[in-house]
Amino acid sequence: MALSVVSLYRDVLPRTNCRDCGFSTCMAFAAAVVADQHPLSGCPHLSRETVERLAPELAAQYADHRWTRRDMQQDALVYARERAAKTGLTDLPGRLGAEPMTLPDGSAAVRLPFWDKAVLITEKGMTAEDGSELPRLSATFLYNHLAQGGSRPPTGKWIGFESIKNTVSKQKSMQAHVVSPLVKRFSGRVGLLKERALKAGGVEAAGEGPTADLSFLFRPLPRVPLLLLFWDAAPEDGMEAEAKVLLDETITEHLDIESMLFLCENLVERLSAGD
Ligand code: SF4
Structure with missing residues (x-):
């Protein structure tokens, strides 16, 4: 049984609008569970058995992105990464002013300075040089630059x-x-x-x-x-x-x-x- 907001509200939740979950109504809680993957266990008035019984169905519809709110940032990152994947590693230094290098395991990489840090680009993707996690928006920005960057250096105009x-x-x-x-x-x-x-x-x-x-x-x-x-x-x-x-x-x-x-x-x- 697929769990829509209405069916969760109508068939599962107590519909008392008691607010113990932190939401103002049971309907708002149902919307948060279905669209934003808020845990169903957030309603303290559901039995553990009910939560466990519905977990596989919820997991399946989340995996299918059924009724979930689209994650626009993630979509943008995936699109940017796909754009960048079409470009070759070898032409990056010439196009972006990046530095070619060889990693300790012998594989080729390109080092691209970004503000006061740098990212390493390999055939597998991009990582922050210092090992820190690259924020999603920065990664999207950099993949788009990789895909688009032309070779013309700044003219000063x-x-x-x-x-x-x-x-x-x-x-x-x-x-x-x-x-x-x-x-x-x-x-x-x-x-x-x-x-x-x-x-x-x-x-x-x-x-x-x-x-x-x-x-x-x-x-x-x-x-x-x-x-x-x-x-x-x-x-x-x-x-x-x-x-x-x-x-x-x-x-x-x-x-x-x-x-x-x-x-x-x-x-x-x-x-x-x-x-
Ligand atoms: S705690 Fe449960 S019953 Fe109370 S408002 Fe939230 S969802 Fe409804």
């Missing part, structure tokens, strides 16, 4: 995210997740921003791009630099602080639009570390 084709729908995200947090956190605190930028691996770059109160160059990936510009507030002139992250004109060869946004958000996270 900076462009704004808004000038890149097809970014209109992402402008709000850039404002909300990159520009606004930077302005809010560092307005009137340029010294703190400088300190954080240095700690995050940035290099002062006053001669790069438009003139700003603070200019910092970051190189999260060998072929993908970011230029952070910050203008502090000038209350006496009625000016609010402004921030901008510029990308090299070759960026579309190396990253898709979602990945550009992810990288800029990554920068904000790094600058906010320690708050």
Whole structure:
């Protein structure tokens, strides 16, 4: 018997809405069990026998993704990994500016620096060089870079995210997740921003791009630099602080639009570390 939300609610649960499970109704609990794999044993009013009897059916429908909420992040990771699998290991150094190497067991690998760490790419996939677990979003980002990365090195000509084709729908995200947090956190605190930028691996770059109160160059990936510009507030002139992250004109060869946004958000996270 397949267990839908309705059948679990109607045929199995006590329907008293007592809230002892932490959910406001039995129906909400049923939805959590069916769609989000919340443990059925979370309802203390079900007998152990009932929970054990239904466990195989629930496990089977979870395995079939029947009624479960789609895990979008996992889908994105699988898609990115499949994209990357179509590319050869041997052309990665030339395309991404990564380093070819040989592992102790004699197998070939490629080392790709990523912020202050690095990942090792082999025929089997990608792992963090330091053995730590690679966060799922970072892995997705890197697999997409592996698949897309072109060979053209940065030219030093900076462009704004808004000038890149097809970014209109992402402008709000850039404002909300990159520009606004930077302005809010560092307005009137340029010294703190400088300190954080240095700690995050940035290099002062006053001669790069438009003139700003603070200019910092970051190189999260060998072929993908970011230029952070910050203008502090000038209350006496009625000016609010402004921030901008510029990308090299070759960026579309190396990253898709979602990945550009992810990288800029990554920068904000790094600058906010320690708050
Ligand atoms: S503890 Fe059980 S009976 Fe109570 S609300 Fe939750 S699911 Fe319903």
